[in-house]
Amino acid sequence: MNIAVVGTGYVGLVTGTCLAETGNNVICVDINEEKIKKMQQGEVPIYEPHLDVLFHRNIKAGRLTFTKNLAEAVENAKIIFLALPTPPGEDGSADLSYVLGVANDLGSIIKDYKVIVDKSTVPVGTAEKVHAAVAKNAKCEFDIVSNPEFLREGYAVDDFMKPDRVVVGTTSEKAKNTIEELYKPFVRQGNPIIFMDERSAELTKYAANSFLATKITFMNEIANLCEKLGADVDMVRIGIGSDDRIGKRFLFPGIGYGGSCFPKDVQALAKSADEVGYDFKILDSVMAINEKQKLVIVDKIKKHYNNNLTGKVFALWGLAFKPDTDDIREAPALYIIEELLKAGAAVVTHDPEAMANVKKILGDKITYANDHYEALKGADALVIATEWGLFRTPDFGKIVSLMKSKTIFDGRNLYGIKQMKDLGFYYASIGRETVIF
Numbered sequence: 001m002n003i004a005v006v007g008t009g010y011v012g013l014v015t016g017t018c019l020a021e022t023g024n025n026v027i028c029v030d031i032n033e034e035k036i037k038k039m040q041q042g043e044v045p046i047y048e049p050h051l052d053v054l055f056h057r058n059i060k061a062g063r064l065t066f067t068k069n070l071a072e073a074v075e076n077a078k079i080i081f082l083a084l085p086t087p088p089g090e091d092g093s094a095d096l097s098y099v100l101g102v103a104n105d106l107g108s109i110i111k112d113y114k115v116i117v118d119k120s121t122v123p124v125g126t127a128e129k130v131h132a133a134v135a136k137n138a139k140c141e142f143d144i145v146s147n148p149e150f151l152r153e154g155y156a157v158d159d160f161m162k163p164d165r166v167v168v169g170t171t172s173e174k175a176k177n178t179i180e181e182l183y184k185p186f187v188r189q190g191n192p193i194i195f196m197d198e199r200s201a202e203l204t205k206y207a208a209n210s211f212l213a214t215k216i217t218f219m220n221e222i223a224n225l226c227e228k229l230g231a232d233v234d235m236v237r238i239g240i241g242s243d244d245r246i247g248k249r250f251l252f253p254g255i256g257y258g259g260s261c262f263p264k265d266v267q268a269l270a271k272s273a274d275e276v277g278y279d280f281k282i283l284d285s286v287m288a289i290n291e292k293q294k295l296v297i298v299d300k301i302k303k304h305y306n307n308n309l310t311g312k313v314f315a316l317w318g319l320a321f322k323p324d325t326d327d328i329r330e331a332p333a334l335y336i337i338e339e340l341l342k343a344g345a346a347v348v349t350h351d352p353e354a355m356a357n358v359k360k361i362l363g364d365k366i367t368y369a370n371d372h373y374e375a376l377k378g379a380d381a382l383v384i385a386t387e388w389g390l391f392r393t394p395d396f397g398k399i400v401s402l403m404k405s406k407t408i409f410d411g412r413n414l415y416g417i418k419q420m421k422d423l424g425f426y427y428a429s430i431g432r433e434t435v436i437f
């Protein structure tokens with residue numbers, strides 16, 4: 001099938017590449033000229049594990065191409081995917097200007113039947129708005145489908161190639177058949193394609209992300225309580241996670257959820273509820289608790305140094321909002337850095353993939369180390385903000401030799417309490433005993 005993907009970011013590029021991998025001809029379009037140029041030269045513009053192999057294979061086979069020209073991209077396409085940004089607007093609702101802008105343009109461009117598929121995360125009722133925007137200028141038939149994306153950055157290729165489920169919202173039989181044919185190769189193991197109406201599909205995405213954000217937030221609250229009651233959150237986590245009804249995943253406490261999805265999606269769902277006069281109290285609490293949780297490690301740092309951070313040097317491991325991505329949108333590390341700098345401290349950081357993106361925002365306000373050990377030279381303390389695999393089993397002897405003081409503030413609970421006691425560190429983590437030497 002001929003496919004166009006509009007918006008070549010984390011979702012669009014993975015979607016386009018994986019659809020090419022199953023034999024489709026895919027043209028990806030983006031307004032960012034620099035990005036298009038990079039991709040045309042064979043460069044993957046984001047860090048996403050395993051994407052490069054598929055990317056290069058499909059470019060070589062001529063199934064994956066890139067353009068900045070929307071008309072050229074959609075001319076022969078049977079299906080047009082919209083994978084455009086839906087950032088939070090000033091009032092917290094999703095900003096639909098990117099999606100509706102392209103929908104407007106598509107109306108005057110398309111000349112024959114197209115299935116226009118919305119992959120962006122959008123509020124309930126957007127499919128109708130997109131339909132109206134295309135219809136304004138369209139002189140041919142088209143269908144709008146809501147097909148929210150559930151991939152996780154860091155596992156995006158695997159998630160797209162073997163999805164737990166594919167959610168498709170459409171009331172058109174013709175569009176349903178087209179989408180079913182497209183997704184067949186991805187659900188051969190029997191995972192379902194779940195067809196529903198557009199509104200339910202749109203809400204499914206927000207419900208999923210808000211539920212997961214709530215689960216994380218609940219565990220962060222339990223962790224904070226553990227500290228006050230003298231319990232160990234790791235034990236509590238394992239204790240409750242073995243219950244199938246609760247499940248083991250998403251129970252790890254930390255320094256708040258971040259990223260380009262959870263914060264904005266919880267906010268947008270709360271706003272949607274507000275607009276129809278529904279007081280969605282849990283979501284308000286989740287957002288308020290998460291704001292506080294992002295700085296819980298800074299509170300511990302300030303307390304340890306009696307509120308005097310002037311002249312202190314902190315090594316910060318991890319900038320990305322989670323491991324295995326270079327995405328720093330709403331990353332807790334950025335909030336921690338801001339507070340440390342505000343308090344007069346210096347920050348030397350290392351992240352395996354996200355430093356270039358942070359440099360674009362913070363420039364030389366902080367120092368970037370070539371590796372995680374280099375960041376430790378002369379540091380008063382180590383702060384861990386992202387649980388990259390390489391931080392899990394460091395050479396502690398080397399750490400001790402490089403740092404000014406054996407002090408770790410761990411926002412991701414990477415190390416054991418006993419291990420830290422044996423090594424003689426001051427070690428503060430989340431929801432566990434603080435080790436004091």
Ligand SMILES: NC(=O)c1ccc[n+]([C@@H]2O[C@H](COP(=O)([O-])OP(=O)(O)OC[C@H]3O[C@@H](n4cnc5c(N)ncnc54)[C@H](O)[C@@H]3O)[C@@H](O)[C@H]2O)c1
Nearest residue numbers: 007008009010011030031032083084085086120121149153
């Ligand atoms: N990132 C994720 O993990 C994830 C997962 C599921 C769903 N989503 C949703 O998918 C959507 C896209 O997210 P993303 O993370 O891929 O965003 P992104 O910012 O990485 O990518 C969006 C791309 O769209 C391009 N763009 C903007 N306006 C355009 C236009 N008029 N024409 C063509 N291209 C244009 C941008 O240049 C950018 O490359 C959002 O609604 C998001 O909520 C994201």
